Amino acid sequence: MTEPTSRPLKALDYMPWIGPNSQEKKEQAVHQQQLSVDYDCTFGELCYVSPLAIVLPDKLLMGDRSYIAGGAIVRSARLIMGSDCSLNSYSILSGDITMGNGVRIASHASIYGFNHGYESIDIPIFQQPLTTKGIIIGDDVWIGANAVILDGVKIGSHSIVAAGAIVTKDIPAYSIVGGNPARIIRSRK
Numbered sequence: 001m002t003e004p005t006s007r008p009l010k011a012l013d014y015m016p017w018i019g020p021n022s023q024e025k026k027e028q029a030v031h032q033q034q035l036s037v038d039y040d041c042t043f044g045e046l047c048y049v050s051p052l053a054i055v056l057p058d059k060l061l062m063g064d065r066s067y068i069a070g071g072a073i074v075r076s077a078r079l080i081m082g083s084d085c086s087l088n089s090y091s092i093l094s095g096d097i098t099m100g101n102g103v104r105i106a107s108h109a110s111i112y113g114f115n116h117g118y119e120s121i122d123i124p125i126f127q128q129p130l131t132t133k134g135i136i137i138g139d140d141v142w143i144g145a146n147a148v149i150l151d152g153v154k155i156g157s158h159s160i161v162a163a164g165a166i167v168t169k170d171i172p173a174y175s176i177v178g179g180n181p182a183r184i185i186r187s188r189k
Contacts, residue, residue, distance in 0.1 A: 035060070039056070044062055047067060053068045053070055061079070063101065065083055073092045074094075076095070078113075080099065082139065094114065095132055097111055100141070102139055104143065106147070135150075140158045142160045146164045147162070148166045156171055157173045159175045162176065167182045
């Protein structure tokens with residue numbers, strides 16, 4: 001596991017879209033190399049993983065120009081990101097998650113591609129096996145701040161998940177959803 005750096009904070013740590021300078025590109029290459037030594041990671045061209053993010057994946061595959069901002073947490077995850085995806089500060093991703101291209105995850109969103117077993121009342125929940133159905137997010141999806149997406153959900157391409165929405169069921173393509181539980185507000189077509 002790579003240790004957090006003790007260097008001064010940089011805007012790039014929390015806003016990777018501003019682009020690194022040549023020294024920061026070299027530092028990023030070293031950081032990605034270390035992540036690949038510690039974990040099963042593959043990085044596309046021009047990816048950025050903030051040294052201030054907590055990245056503890058089972059598997060991480062990042063497409064070209066994708067980034068993980070400082071404060072984001074990727075743990076116990078099999079995370080596949082397409083190209084041009086972003087995990088903003090303080091988003092949390094865990095479990096089996098697959099994203100298409102152009103997926104934007106806002107700050108404080110939580111995406112959980114697993115669940116705790118609870119079938120037996122004779123065994124404490126923490127001792128029961130986890131289940132994993134996985135989450136699939138299509139292309140060109142925007143997931144708003146504080147949204148929660150639960151295991152087994154498929155989000156259709158070109159959809160928007162409103163801030164604070166709790167997504168428990170599949171979302172068709174081109175949908176705008178919001179609420180708890182999330183419901184279709186309207187179509188983008």
